[in-house]
Amino acid sequence: xxxxxxxxxxxxxxxxxxxxxxxxxxxxxxxxxxxxxxxxxxxxxxxxxxxxxxxxxxxxxxxxxxxxxxxxxxxxxxxxxxxxxxxxxxxxxxxxxxxxxxxxxxxxxxxxxxxxxxxxxxxxxxxxxxxxxxxxxxxxxxxxxxxxxxxxxxxxxxxxxxxxxxxxxxxxxxxxxxxxxxxxxxxxxxxxxxxxxxxxxxxxxxxxxxxxxxxxxxxxxxxxxxxxxxxxxxxxxxxxxxxxxxxxxxxxxxxxxxxxxxxxxxxxxxxxxxxxxxxxxxxxxxxxxxxxxxxxxxxxx
Amino acid sequence: xxxxxxxxxxxxxxxxxxxxxxxxxxxxxxxxxxxxxxxxxxxxxxxxxxxxxxxxxxxxxxxxxxxxxxxxxxxxxxxxxxxxxxxxxxxxxxxxxxxxxxxxxxxxxxxxxxxxxxxxxxxxxxxxxxxxxxxxxxxxxxxxxxxxxxxxxxxxxxxxxxxxxxxxxxxxxxxxxxxxxxxxxxxxxxxxxxxxxxxxxxxxxxxxxxxxxxxxxxxxxxxxxxxxxxxxxxxxxxxxxxxxxxxxxxxxxxxxxxxxxxxxxxxxxxxxxx
Amino acid sequence: xxxxxxxxxxxxxxxxxxxxxxxxxxxxxxxxxxxxxxxxxxxxxxxxxxxxxxxxxxxxxxxxxxxxxxxxxxxxxxxxxxxxxxxxxxxxxxxxxxxxxxxxxxxxxxxxxxxxxxxxxxxxxxxxxxxxxxxxxxxxxxxxxxxxxxxxxxxxxxxxxxxxxxxxxxxxxxxxxxxxxxxxxxxxxxxxxxxxxxxxxxxxxxxxxxxxxxxxxxxxxxxxxxxxxxxxxxxxxxxxxxxxxxxxxxxxxxxxxxxxxxxxxxxxxxxxxxxxxxxxxxxxxxxxxxxxxxxxxxxxxxxxxxxxxxxxxxxxxxxxxxxxxxxxxxxxxxxxxxxxxxxxxxxxxxxxxxxxxxxxxxxxxxxxxxxxxxxxxxxxxxxxxxxxxxxxxxxxxxxxxxxxxxxxxxx
Numbered sequence: 005x006x007x008x009x010x011x012x013x014x015x016x017x018x019x020x021x022x023x024x025x026x027x028x029x030x031x032x033x034x035x036x037x038x039x040x041x042x043x044x045x046x047x048x049x050x051x052x053x054x055x056x057x058x059x060x061x062x063x064x065x066x067x068x069x070x071x072x073x074x075x076x077x078x079x080x081x082x083x084x085x086x087x088x089x090x091x092x093x094x095x096x097x098x099x100x101x102x103x104x105x106x107x108x109x110x111x112x113x114x115x116x117x118x119x120x121x122x123x124x125x126x127x128x129x130x131x132x133x134x135x136x137x138x139x140x141x142x143x144x145x146x147x148x149x150x151x152x153x154x155x156x157x158x159x160x161x162x163x164x165x166x167x168x169x170x171x172x173x174x175x176x177x178x179x180x181x182x183x184x185x186x187x188x189x190x191x192x193x194x195x196x197x198x199x200x201x202x203x204x205x206x207x208x209x210x211x212x213x214x215x216x217x218x219x220x221x222x223x224x225x226x227x228x229x230x231x232x233x234x235x236x237x238x239x240x241x242x243x244x245x246x247x248x249x250x251x252x253x254x255x256x257x258x259x260x261x262x263x264x265x266x267x268x269x270x271x272x273x274x275x276x277x278x279x280x281x282x283x284x285x286x287x288x289x290x291x292x293x294x295x296x297x298x299x300x301x302x303x304x305x
Numbered sequence: 306x307x308x309x310x311x312x313x314x315x316x317x318x319x320x321x322x323x324x325x326x327x328x329x330x331x332x333x334x335x336x337x338x339x340x341x342x343x344x345x346x347x348x349x350x351x352x353x354x355x356x357x358x359x360x361x362x363x364x365x366x367x368x369x370x371x372x373x374x375x376x377x378x379x380x381x382x383x384x385x386x387x388x389x390x391x392x393x394x395x396x397x398x399x400x401x402x403x404x405x406x407x408x409x410x411x412x413x414x415x416x417x418x419x420x421x422x423x424x425x426x427x428x429x430x431x432x433x434x435x436x437x438x439x440x441x442x443x444x445x446x447x448x449x450x451x452x453x454x455x456x457x458x459x460x461x462x463x464x465x466x467x468x469x470x471x472x473x474x475x476x477x478x479x480x481x482x483x484x485x486x487x488x489x490x491x492x493x494x495x496x497x498x499x500x501x502x503x504x505x506x507x508x509x510x511x512x513x514x515x516x517x518x519x520x521x522x523x524x525x526x527x528x529x530x531x532x533x534x535x536x537x538x539x540x541x542x543x544x545x546x547x548x549x550x551x552x553x554x555x556x557x558x559x560x561x562x563x564x565x566x567x568x569x570x571x572x573x574x575x576x577x578x579x
Numbered sequence: 580x581x582x583x584x585x586x587x588x589x590x591x592x593x594x595x596x597x598x599x600x601x602x603x604x605x606x607x608x609x610x611x612x613x614x615x616x617x618x619x620x621x622x623x624x625x626x627x628x629x630x631x632x633x634x635x636x637x638x639x640x641x642x643x644x645x646x647x648x649x650x651x652x653x654x655x656x657x658x659x660x661x662x663x664x665x666x667x668x669x670x671x672x673x674x675x676x677x678x679x680x681x682x683x684x685x686x687x688x689x690x691x692x693x694x695x696x697x698x699x700x701x702x703x704x705x706x707x708x709x710x711x712x713x714x715x716x717x718x719x720x721x722x723x724x725x726x727x728x729x730x731x732x733x734x735x736x737x738x739x740x741x742x743x744x745x746x747x748x749x750x751x752x753x754x755x756x757x758x759x760x761x762x763x764x765x766x767x768x769x770x771x772x773x774x775x776x777x778x779x780x781x782x783x784x785x786x787x788x789x790x791x792x793x794x795x796x797x798x799x800x801x802x803x804x805x806x807x808x809x810x811x812x813x814x815x816x817x818x819x820x821x822x823x824x825x826x827x828x829x830x831x832x833x834x835x836x837x838x839x840x841x842x843x844x845x846x847x848x849x850x851x852x853x854x855x856x857x858x859x860x861x862x863x864x865x866x867x868x869x870x871x872x873x874x875x876x877x878x879x880x881x882x883x884x885x886x887x888x889x890x891x892x893x894x895x896x897x898x899x900x901x902x903x904x905x906x907x908x909x910x911x912x913x914x915x916x917x918x919x920x921x922x923x924x925x926x927x928x929x930x931x932x933x934x935x936x937x938x939x940x941x942x943x944x945x946x947x948x949x950x951x952x953x954x955x956x957x958x959x960x961x962x963x964x965x966x967x968x969x970x971x972x973x974x975x976x977x978x979x980x981x982x983x984x985x986x987x988x989x990x
Contacts, residue, residue: 020482024397025409027390028453035450036416039427053657054685056426056664069990104318109311115318117565119325123503124557126511128529129550132536133332136543140820141759144331144348159820162766164968177328189500189572209309231417231455238420241513245533245653250767252964263422267657269954270681272426279423286418290411344834346757429665438667518661521614521669523648533651534621540847541824542623 040283047276056272066277076278079249079256083237083282086168086175086257090236091229093176098183099225103213105184106191116188120181127178131245134174135161161247167254171243178242179235183228190224191217223297230293237286258282329554336360336547343543359548367545369552371524372531375441376510377556379527382445383509384502387452388460391501395460396486400469413454421451421514432519439520444527447515452505459504459572463497464490499564500571510557528553611887612644616659617673617720617874621649624850625843628907635903636894643887645671656681663687663879670882671891673720675771676708676873676942677956680949683711688877691715694889700896701915708942709875717875718896720904723842723911724936725779725869727862728929730855733758733836739860743807746837746863750816753836760816762826762835765808765967767960772823774956775870777963778943779839780804783864788945788955794984796959797977805963805973807864812967831855841872842933846909849927859910859929861936871940872911912937948988958983 047066049059070076105116122130137145140159149156160170198216207215240259243249249256249264258278266275309317335343336359337352363369397403398410428447429438437443467490475485491498513529520526526534532553535546615633620626630647637644648669650658656678662668663682674682682688692714702718709717731737733753740746750760764772781788781804789795811817818826818835827844829835831852839862848857862869876895878888894900896914905913906923910933919930945952962980965971 018403021397021401021403021406024393024401028394028413028457029409031390031453032413032416032450034431035428035446036419036424039424039431040419042427043423052664052685053426053660054664054682054687056430101321104314104321107314109315109318113566115322116569117562119318119321120565121329121558121561122325124507124561125329125554126529126532126550126557128511128513128532129332129554130328132532132546132550133328133335135822136335136547137328137331138820139825141818142344142346142348147348157819159766161768162820164964177324181325185568186572189569192569227458234414234417238418240420240422246768248653248767248770250770250964251968252767252961259420259422262420264957266422266426267654267660268957270660276423279420282420283415283418287415290414290418294411340828340832344757344829344832426661426665429661429667433665433667438665517651517654518658521616521648521662521667523646530651533653534649535623537618537622537626537652537824539625539823539843540623540827540851541822543824543828545623 043276043279046272047280049273051272053267053270053272059273062273066273067281069274070277070281075253075256076261078253079258079261080281082168082253082255083257086172086255087233087236089172090175090179091232093172094179094183094232095187095225095229097176097180098185098187098228101180101184102187102191105188120185122178123181123185125178127241128245130174130178131242134170135246138170162251164252164254167247167251171246171255174246175236175239175242179232183232186224186228187221190221194220226293226297230290233289234286237282258285329551329558332547332550332554336544336551338544340544356544359544360552363545363548363552367531367549368523368526369528369531369549372526372528373552373556375525376528376553378441379444379448379512379516380506380509382441383448383452384505386445386449387456387505388498388501390449391453391456391460392491393486395457396464396490398457399461399464413457416450417454421512424450425514425518428515429518439522439525441520441525443519444512444515445509447519448509448512449505452508455504456501459497459501460494463494463571467493494571496567496571498571499567503561503564503568506560507557609642610644611642611884612646613670613882613884613887613891614646614648615671615673615891616648616650616655616669618650618652618655619673619721619874620647621651622847624847625907625909629904632900632903632907635900636891639894640890643884643890645891660687663881666881668879668881670879670884670888672877672879673874674717674877676875676944677949677952679709679717679875679877680711680944680952682877683716684950687880688716689880689882689885691717691878691889691892695892695896703912703914703916704937705871705873705940705942706914708873717877718892718914719873719912720876720895721843721872721874721908721911721913722937722940723872723874723908724933724940725775725839725841725862725871726859726929726932726936727837727839728830728845728848728857728859729837730830730833730835730857732833732856733760740837740863741860742863743865747810747814747816750811750837751814754816758834758836759818759826759829760836761811761814762817762821762829762838763811764823765812765964766820766822767964769822770956770960773960775841775872775943776839777804777808777960778870778941779862780808780864782868782870782941783862783866785866785868787941788959789947791946794945794948794955794981794988796955796984797974797981802973802977805966805977808963809966809973830857839869841870842910842912843872843908845927845929845933846907846911849909857929859932861932867936867939868941869936869939870943873942876914910934951988954987955984958987 048061048063050062051059101119105112137143138159138161140146140157146156160166194217199212202212202216238259243255243257243260247255249260262275262278265271265278334352337356338349339353339356342349432438432443472485472489475489511529516527517530532549535541619629626649633645633647659668659672705722706719709715729739734749735752738749740749753760763776781801784800784804784807786798786801786804787795795801826835830838831848848855861867876892882888901913901915902917905917910930924930945955948955959980962976966973966976
């Protein structure tokens with residue numbers, strides 16, 4: 005009984021919020037933060053994948069190597085292009101889709117389900133089917149190009165100029181349904197009366213969007229952008245299975261670089277240092293986002 | 306886009322449908338294209354129904370059923386565990402003002418940034434210490450670490466939308482704080498649970514890096530690793546690969562179809578907010 | 580309605596509290612179970628037969644059971660190393676040479692000397708590559724040579740090329756009508772295969788990546804090999820970007836006339852397309868040197884069942900079992916010399932070509948830099964891709980490769 009009372013009082017005191025937060029924190033402490041601290045330490049060592057407990061302290065050497073390495077700087081650039089393209093295209097496509105599927109029409113429910121199906125496709129399967137679609141000789145992608153009169157016998161995944169685009173097509177196909185579902189949900193919060201009265205006032209579709217729809221969904225889109233940014237920064241399986249970062253580093257994002265260093269070159273220290281750089285970037289973006297959205301919130305009030 | 310005329314809107318919808326569904330369709334058609342026509346200069350656009358034997362073979366000769374079951378256990382476990390862990394923290398972030406809330410929210414987010422490739426070595430050591438290597442439980446635990454932050458944010462959004470008056474009434478009736486979350490808030494955000502469970506379920510269903518490292522025995526293999534295993538050193542049986550890819554995608558699609566109608570409403574219920 | 584939802588949600592959460600441990604250690608009664616991992620076990624055409632071969636061992640034992648693990652090729656070594664570094668991993672592993680040389684200095688695989696005496700078996704010459712500092716750390720599970728495989732029906736007048744210029748001409752002539760004259764790998768997605776194919780060209784033109792002490796990436800013969808690779812790339816005779824799985828299939832569907840490939844592939848052709856009348860000849864390069872696939876069978880140093888593991892190795896080395904293994908592997912050979920049967924040689928004329936290549940087989944490693952071959956491989960491949968796709972001059976590319984590699988190795 006008394007034990008029950010103590011728990012009860014703990015749950016109604018000022019400690020309640022912390023007690024409620026505890027499960028997540030203990031969990032993430034064990035599975036994220038402790039491993040992260042370990043990786044942070046590794047980034048200052050020379051450590052082989054084969055002997056992870058034998059660490060040779062090398063100070064900042066790993067980081068120095070990274071920033072004097074042209075290929076690494078190039079991979080930062082590729083990561084930036086890939087991430088920005090993912091955010092812009094996934095949100096653009098998601099917004100368009102959401103607006104299309106928001107208005108009522110016959111079969112809307114079915115359309116909503118089918119259009120968002122790619123979200124359910126396992127990345128390993130996506131990589132396999134896109135490899136076959138892109139096949140230069142027998143793939144349907146080049147077949148369509150040839151039917152349109154474009155003579156091509158190149159595999160897009162295999163040419164430095166097109167590989168990133170090819171990866172982006174596969175990525176966007178996979179992730180735009182998520183953003184469309186999220187935006188569609190946000191659109192339900194747009195007050196109908198406002199929209200209708202604006203239409204009665206003779207406002208055009210674009211004006212209605214800007215004045216009525218956008219202010220409502222903006223916070224959601226901002227958060228969505230942040231999630232997509234972070235997920236794109238760490239997307240691995242799709243890119244690895246399609247190109248392993250090639251050709252000539254054309255699709256070599258940070259995580260691919262990390263993986264190659266840690267697992268192909270078996271250099272855990274170098275891999276960890278790439279991971280830390282990526283983490284700093286992601287964290288910086290989150291902070292900027294945090295600032296921006298809280299400023300908006302203040303303005304809004 | 307209500308401003309556009311209906312025919313244009315409908316054709317846009319049809320185009321979108323085609324784009325969204327085509328790769329699935331193509332997987333299916335490829336799995337049912339006779340070998341001799343696989344390398345034709347004009348691709349075969351329709352399935353050849355006499356080739357359906359590959360599907361029977363997949364279940365007869367390959368332990369696909371076991372793989373799917375393992376993936377299902379991992380996905381379901383990840384879903385249940387993610388929601389169970391996230392519920393109270395989400396409530397806390399939504400309802401209480403307390404010191405360190407901002408930092409806690411931010412560091413929760415920070416965990417989303419860790420790539421699996423970076424965590425796999427430390428987590429392997431961790432699970433080794435607990436003697437949990439080669440168990441599906443290890444996969445569930447590892448995957449949950451990646452889904453919890455998103456789930457917390459979605460649930461928090463939904464709880465934001467639950468009127469506090471309802472809870473106050475329960476308070477007066479002598480309901481404890483925990484009881485309120487369990488008995489009052491949880492049922493009210495049920496649609497959002499569906500939305501959150503889709504995210505967690507897909508993560509568990511799809512995950513590849515942990516699944517191939519933390520588990521070695523073939524009886525515990527998940528479908529992602531099983532499928533990737535066919536991309537061999539010397540040859541890849543394309544029909545087998547495509548048919549298994551189809552078999553692997555179908556349960557996720559079916560699951561999605563079941564919960565889909567709750568997903569939009571679930572995210573709407575307060576939904577994903579800034 | 581509300582009640583049902585609530586109860587279901589509650590039940591879900593409760594079920595979690597009792598989250599069962601889905602453990603996989605189904606211990607066979609009273610038996611020591613050990614595991615044997617290799618990419619070959621999941622390979623179409625050979626995997627099933629290899630599993631049957633291992634099952635023969637299981638039937639012959641009442642105390643030990645070996646379970647086979649087939650793993651994805653693209654991430655095999657990475658997964659093995661992560662597990663071994665973490666104190667785990669399978670008991671027996673079929674590695675590729677390149678990974679073998681990484682595992683030995685790290686102390687991750689056991690020396691054989693206390694268990695397997697060289698004097699007890701007639702090991703073939705390439706097995707010597709599996710000795711490090713005089714100690715044996717593995718025996719060959721598969722030794723495979725590279726020769727030119729061709730589809731006579733697709734060659735004009737049946738002419739088989741014997742020089743590289745002839746190869747270019749013949750493959751060009753065979754291209755058209757949906758057929759391709761030649762196929763090889765040149766993509767990053769197939770880094771390992773690209774490396775194997777490139778090694779054949781460079782070795783065939785007399786080049787080597789090092790002289791055993793210093794790197795020779797820009798030696799004239801290496802540059803000749805790279806230049807030849809580029810000439811083939813531009814010849815219009817190859818299906819660009821097709822992966823090996825696809826073009827090998829194209830070969831047995833009679834869409835590709837010629838490729839240079841290893842004896843394991845010969846086994847797959849024989850299995851998948853028994854009616855295809857293909858043949859083999861030495862690769863048409865200035866010298867006979869070609870790459871060598873040497874996949875050792877090793878014992879994980881983390882094993883808790885050392886004796887059981889070596890019992891299996893000994894079993895695998897018995898003449899009958901060696902012969903059975905060699906039959907499954909195609910035109911590859913095994914650890915000990917197993918003569919081919921007259922019947923086999925008559926039915927498979929290409930076997931002889933593969934076997935005769937053995938004295939000229941060179942491992943696809945950078946001599947003296949074995950452990951760091953993956954890093955060198957990455958540099959070389961990136962530079963060669965610049966030649967193939969960026970149009971860079973081969974000499975310039977390989978000069979750069981040499982500089983990059985020397986700088987990297989000094990660290």
